[in-house]
Structures are given as C-alpha cells and as structure tokens.
Amino acid sequence: MYRCGASLSLLLFFMIYLKEVQDLVEIFSHFPGIGPKAAQRFVFYLLRQPAKNRTEFIERLKALENIYSCSICHNFSNHKICPICQDSQRDHSIVLIVARPQDLIAIEKMGHYKGLYHVLERELEPIEQANFAKIITNNLLTRLKKNKEIKELIFGFDLNIKGEGMALYISNLIKRDSELKKRLKLSKMARGLPLGAEIEYADEITLGDALKNRKNI
Numbered sequence: 001m002y003r004c005g006a007s008l009s010l011l012l013f014f015m016i017y018l019k020e021v022q023d024l025v026e027i028f029s030h031f032p033g034i035g036p037k038a039a040q041r042f043v044f045y046l047l048r049q050p051a052k053n054r055t056e057f058i059e060r061l062k063a064l065e066n067i068y069s070c071s072i073c074h075n076f077s078n079h080k081i082c083p084i085c086q087d088s089q090r091d092h093s094i095v096l097i098v099a100r101p102q103d104l105i106a107i108e109k110m111g112h113y114k115g116l117y118h119v120l121e122r123e124l125e126p127i128e129q130a131n132f133a134k135i136i137t138n139n140l141l142t143r144l145k146k147n148k149e150i151k152e153l154i155f156g157f158d159l160n161i162k163g164e165g166m167a168l169y170i171s172n173l174i175k176r177d178s179e180l181k182k183r184l185k186l187s188k189m190a191r192g193l194p195l196g197a198e199i200e201y202a203d204e205i206t207l208g209d210a211l212k213n214r215k216n217i
Contacts, residue, residue, distance in 0.1 A: 021047075074119045074139060075101050084108075084117060091115045093151040096211075097140065099166065103156060103199040110207050115154075118143065120166075137170055144180055154214060155188040158199055171217055186217040 021043055028039035046054055069075075070082035077083070084090065094115030098104050104117050118140050144150055155170070157163030167188055174180045189211055199207070 072143065073117045074121065075104055075117060089114075092147075092149050094154065095144075095150055095152070096154040096156045097170070098156045098199065099158070099163070100199075106199055107156065107207060107211070110211075113211055115152075137173060140170070141173060141177075141180075144174070144184065145177070148183070151183065152185040152187060154211070155186070155217070156199060156211075157188075159189075167217070187214040188217055189214050 024043045024046075025036065025039045028034055028042045029036050031039075034042075046057065049057075066078055067076050068078070068080055070077045070085055071080055072085040073082060075082050075084070079086075091114050095118050096107065096113065096115055097118045097120070098107070099120050101119055104119060107113055107117075120137070120140070144153070153174070155167040157166050171186050174184060174186065189207075
C-alpha cells in the first residue's frame with residue numbers, strides 16, 4: 001500500500017512539474033474558450049496516443065505553414081491571392097466585409113453570393129482606442145481607394161453591439177472621404193437574422209434572405 005501511494009505521488013509530481021507538459025498546456029489554454037482544465041485534457045489525450053498519431057498531428061500543424069493571408073481580401077488561402085479574388089466570373093464591384101474567415105465560409109456555403117469579400121484581421125472591440133481601430137481597418141480603406149471598380153460595400157457582421165459598432169465605425173470612416181462617399185453604396189444584411197445572431201452559426205436560408213434583402217445605410 002505504501003509503495004502504491006509513493007508511486008502515485010511520484011507520478012503526480014512529474015506530471016505537474018514536467019516542463020514539456022506545462023508548456024503545451026499553456027499554449028492550449030490560449031485558445032478561444034479553452035481554460036486550463038480543458039488544456040490539460042488535450043495534453044493528456046495526446047500523451048496517451050500512439051506515437052504515429054502524435055506524429056500525424058505534428059505534421060498537420062506544420063502544414064499550416066503553407067497557408068497565407070490573401071494579399072487582397074485577407075482570407076486564409078494556400079495561394080498569395082485566394083481563388084475567390086482571382087475568379088473573373090465573380091462580381092468584383094461588390095465587397096462583403098466580414099469579421100472572421102468562418103463567416104466567409106458560412107456565406108459561401110449558401111452558394112448565392114457572387115461578389116468578393118474582405119476579412120478584418122480581427123473583430124473591433126467597442127472600447128478600443130481609435131488609433132488601434134484604424135490599424136485594423138487600414139487594409140480595407142487602402143483597397144477601396146485603390147480599386148475604383150468597387151461600387152458597393154456590404155457589412156456582414158454579427159447582429160450585436162460589437163457588430164453594429166464595427167459597421168458604424170467603418171461607415172463613418174468612408175463617409176469622411178469625399179471620393180469614397182460618392183462612389184460607394186453602403187449596405188448591411190437585413191434583419192432576417194435575429195438580434196444577437198452570429199453569422200458563423202446562421203443557417204443558409206436565413207443568411208441568403210438577409211443578404212438578398214440587404215438595407216442601404
């Protein structure tokens with residue numbers, strides 16, 4: 001009994017203080033929605049896997065090095081310019097701006113939208129300083145000013161305070177520029193989406209109706 005208890009204590013000691021385990025737990029705990037407990041479960045799951053499974057996991061992670069941020073729309077792609085931006089069959093006069101790549105995927109799944117996209121680097125927080133917000137939106141404004149072919153900008157943000165705030169902030173920036181204000185039509189997805197809805201989780205029919213019946217700003 002004593003030996004069993006001593007072995008268990010020794011095992012716990014090494015599991016708690018092994019630097020390799022701690023380092024990986026810390027990395028997983030930085031993932032969205034993942035706390036220390038969940039991060040530990042991920043690490044212990046990997047430790048219990050056969051070596052070939054862990055090797056495959058590592059190889060899949062390394063493969064992410066071949067994914068780029070599209071130089072035009074900033075969606076993820078395995079090309080410098082993504083296939084959507086290269087597609088001459090799409091309507092290059094319309095740009096739908098979304099907060100996350102996941103939102104782009106949700107809208108593409110419905111198969112109705114044929115324009116282009118612009119993905120923000122990340123969502124803007126309502127309390128963020130204006131200078132930092134300008135950094136986030138700088139690529140968008142540069143693209144709009146450079147490409148005179150763009151005639152309409154659609155805001156495809158979540159219907160919550162954060163999404164409404166982002167749309168208001170960007171629309172105000174555009175309206176301060178006389179050339180952009182004159183050239184661009186600003187619109188947002190209709191209220192077919194319930195208040196508080198996230199684009200990523202909306203069903204295809206609801207998304208399609210909201211986009212088709214978009215409202216001018």
